[in-house]
Amino acid sequence: MPASLPPVLIVAHGQPSDPAPAAADLSRMAAQVASLLPGQAVAAATLAEPEALGHAIARLGQNGLLFPLFMAGGWFTRTHLPARLTAAGAQGWQVLEPLGCLPTLHDLAVQILAKTRQTHPGPVVLAAHGSFKSSAPSDIAQHLATKISTALGCEVIPAFIDQTPQLADLPALGPDAVCLPYFAASGGHVTTDIPAALGKSGFKGTLLPALGLHREIPAMIAAAIRNPTPVCTQDCRYKRG
Template sequence: MTAALIVAHGQPSDPLPAAAELARLADRVAALLPDHDLAAATLAEPGALARATAGRAPGVVFPLFMAGGWFTRHLIPARLAEAGATGWQVLEPFGCDPAVQDLAVRIAAQSGAARVLLAAHGSSKSPAPSAIARYLAARITAATGAEAAAAFIDQTPRLALATGYGADAVCLPFFAMPGGHVTTDLPAALAEAGFGGRLLPAVGQHPDVPALIARAIVAAAPVCAGACRWA
């Protein structure tokens, strides 16, 4: 069987709930991949990556991240090396998958909203997360006619300053997991901004996501395959 490992960031302050949520997602993906030996680990849970790779032949690592960057290109390979897990291939992250981006556009279209606030984490260290979010906001506008814009938790333009959104708007969280950013930070920022629209579930919570992850694992596209527009 081909080994596959889904890796997420997790919640450093409280790693077990996020690890349990990831395990539930991995079970749904595994049900679609009977010819794969699939496991999951968060970077925040001590020893999880070592436990998940122990005794498994090298396979593929699917990063449940919304963009490529330091975590996917450097930290995950470094943690694998620390665990003695050599030969594993790190794949393109979840949010870089065109099928995931298509899903986000479809969710926005199905909302019927005239305005879409695409909420993302952003980064003060890499342009990739904001580049993906801005690209996706432009795609939503082109596909639906809605006025779409991206705002961020960790960089400008910040969600807390995204004012002027009324009842005709939705906020679509471009996040992979329903962690603290989605359940706490994002609602707090929207409240500060006076957001008057609907807050949708995170893209990663959509029922189609396990099938998209399974498809990506089978396709096994290596991280930043070809010319990476998100670098």
């Protein structure tokens, strides 16, 4: 392999309660990305599989690029992943900005909702994970909500699973509302937690597929790898205020 083409490892959180399906989905995603990066080794690992990251590093070698399939920067990208790389004996590896921080992903969200609102012109709910420990996940969700609202001239409500305002506490929004899950994969949060929370709130609108499941994502990741941006080690650039 040419020296100019470093190995790539795509890392996701995975599903701790049932790691295998999420790991298989991520491997399929990595294969799609690899097809767009001829001559470049691309592998996958979830953090839910205790040994997966170390085994992948052992196969790929040194001086690679780690792409986090996460929806926000923060402790995981700035601290946890570098520590895991060190523990795995990785040398010269660079952690890139995660999927959720790519401006192209935010543009895709606007495009999806612009099309959806042709038939569902009500308010938009941006369903995100959130965190009671860090503002980074809500900062980026608020940034995207503002971008969508400005671009489309509609009401956008960020609501969360793991912080307030919670999805279960949404007000009545009517049948023309839509909910876009700001998630990278189809795990338990997307298939179970979000529908359950929306049900508690009395949501009567349309639940869209998670943003990270759209067909444009592999090409977006490949483009980010061709032009790598190191993860921000300071406050997230999407930080409010």
